[in-house]
Amino acid sequence: MKNLFIIALTIIGLNVQAQEAKTYLIKSxxxxxxxxxxxxxxxxxxxxxxxxxxxxxxxxxxxxxxxxxxxxxxxxxxxxxxxxxxxxxxxxxxxxxxxxxxxxxxxxxxxxxxxxxxxxxxxxxxxxxxxxxxxxxxxxxxxxxxxxxxxxxxxxxxxxxxxxxxxxxxxxxxxxxxxxxxxxxxxxxxxxxxxxxxQFEGLAAQADAQGFGSLFGGMEDLQEEENEDEEFTPVDYPFDKFSKIVKDCNIEGYRCVNVRTMDGMHVASFMKGLNSIMVMAQSDENMGDDEEVDSFETFEHNGRTCHYGDLEEDNGSAIIVEYPSDDMIVTFMAIPKKSKNDLIKIVNRMQF
CATH class of the missing domain: 2.50.20.10 (Lipoprotein localisation LolA/LolB/LppX)
Known part of the structure; x- marks a missing residue:
């Protein structure tokens, strides 16, 4: 299974029908x-x-x-x-x-x-x-x-x-x-x-010749990795219900800037300057084996099984909450990292 958090970062807000933002306020x-x-x-x-x-x-x-x-x-x-x-x-x-x-x-x-x-x-x-x-x-x-x-x-x-x-x-x-x-x-x-x-070369080929292939190769191949053979089971939880819950949630200092559903997953993002909180709901069949999740602390909260851990590469942290009655898991991710108690407070505000 692909890393859950890479998926969260790459699909957040994707919607081909969304109006594109203007960089300048003058057309040309x-x-x-x-x-x-x-x-x-x-x-x-x-x-x-x-x-x-x-x-x-x-x-x-x-x-x-x-x-x-x-x-x-x-x-x-x-x-x-x-x-x-x-x-x-x-x-x-x-x-x-x-x-x-x-x-x-x-x-x-x-x-x-x-x-x-x-x-x-x-x-x-x-x-x-x-x-x-x-x-x-x-x-x-x-x-x-x-x-x-x-x-x-x-x-x-x-x-x-x-x-x-x-x-x-x-x-x-x-x-x-x-x-x-x-x-x-x-x-x-x-x-x-x-x-x-x-003559133009992709960043990966040019960087490899200069000894930086791993750095730029990962950037250039990210989109290709997203489109590999991995298939996801769509979440059954109604998107309208998910959307209402996250939009009604008040996280102090943050604004809800995006709520989307794509490829069977529901995703919302909250922003406070450059700080972000992301909420992703997907089928529990997609959890599978994940080395990063395996390293998380597992605990019970309000009768639900939860997993908490740090995201070293992204300087973030996350809680994954299991909702077996809905065949669903919901990931609450914060960048930069938040403590387990701070993330639990956010979990408590969203009653899925």
């Missing part, structure tokens, strides 16, 4: 930046479909000095992203890489059903959880911008688009300022084709 356009500081040069951005399609080209020279040693790095690269696919062309090394954006659909679905107000509130929560804050607003050449400070970097954002960035991290000064801005400009669809002039 073009920006050119002047780069200064440790990196000097230019960067250009074209976008369409509210940022679901982007093409970025950068030509720059970065100079750093550490322990008296000066290092200079040239960059000439183009990155094209079309929804969940990307291509990166490095014209200095004459190499190209391609792949899929990790967790793209999950991210889209988390905010896709929110109103713009709810999306803004969620963005503010994420910003605060990362230690960032809003510094107010300022007009740049007539464009009203929100000023965001995060990790020592200030960014002026106009309708989702960064018009100016300045900061210094580990002695590297980064400054970007727009010198040309054409909002609502029509952009040719050919701009979002894979860049020409280089």
């Amino acid at each position: 356009g073009y920006i050119k930046y002047q780069l200064s500081g440790s990196t000097k040069g230019t960067k250009e951005l074209w976008w369409d479909d509210y940022g679901r399609k982007t093409c970025e080209t950068e030509k720059s020279t970065t100079t750093t000095k550490m322990f008296g040693i000066k290092n200079t790095e040239e960059k000439h690269a183009t990155t094209v992203i079309v929804k969940d696919k990307f291509w990166v062309a490095d014209y200095i090394d004459n190499m190209g890489s391609k792949g899929r954006v990790p967790m793209y659909q999950e991210g889209q679905d988390i905010v896709g059903d929110m109103t713009e107000k709810e999306q803004q509130e969620f963005a503010d929560e994420v910003l605060a959880s990362m230690g960032g804050k809003k510094m107010g607003t300022e007009s740049l050449n007539g464009y009203t911008c929100d000023i965001i400070k995060l990790m020592g970097v200030k960014t002026w954002i106009h309708k989702g688009l960064a018009l100016k960035t300045e900061g210094k991290i580990l002695g590297i000064e980064t400054n970007e300022m727009f010198v040309e801005f054409k909002p609502k400009m029509s952009v040719s669809s050919s701009k979002f084709n894979p860049p020409s002039g280089v």
Whole structure:
């Protein structure tokens, strides 16, 4: 059986009918930046479909000095992203890489059903959880911008688009300022084709040649692993009942951002900034043998058999509760980890 928690992470929120979230609030356009500081040069951005399609080209020279040693790095690269696919062309090394954006659909679905107000509130929560804050607003050449400070970097954002960035991290000064801005400009669809002039390799093949195959190979093959021969028995528990229970549950500080049913499993996710709680109901026939579950502590709670343990790779924890009268198990997973008592409190609030 596949790892229950990988399944939870990869299917949460999947729904092909969900409205895709907008990255930018302007449908299409073009920006050119002047780069200064440790990196000097230019960067250009074209976008369409509210940022679901982007093409970025950068030509720059970065100079750093550490322990008296000066290092200079040239960059000439183009990155094209079309929804969940990307291509990166490095014209200095004459190499190209391609792949899929990790967790793209999950991210889209988390905010896709929110109103713009709810999306803004969620963005503010994420910003605060990362230690960032809003510094107010300022007009740049007539464009009203929100000023965001995060990790020592200030960014002026106009309708989702960064018009100016300045900061210094580990002695590297980064400054970007727009010198040309054409909002609502029509952009040719050919701009979002894979860049020409280089041969593209998947991340796994390229990383393997550099000794990082296990890292990127796992990312690239994740989708393929999800589609292997493993079959799941659908849960009989009514989705309408599951949905009502989780939506009526109040977890302090969290909001329910997604409730979905797919491939015979019911899944809900709650978010508090970057912290998440996931609830997944599936048939007990799917539990089978799982090494991670086998290492969990088994105990009884309110007459039900439960299993609690830490998820080492994800810095999370989970409780699996058995519901034999419904031929069902429900997994309550928290990232970052919560104690057994904290998760039991959540279990108690959801009376399946």
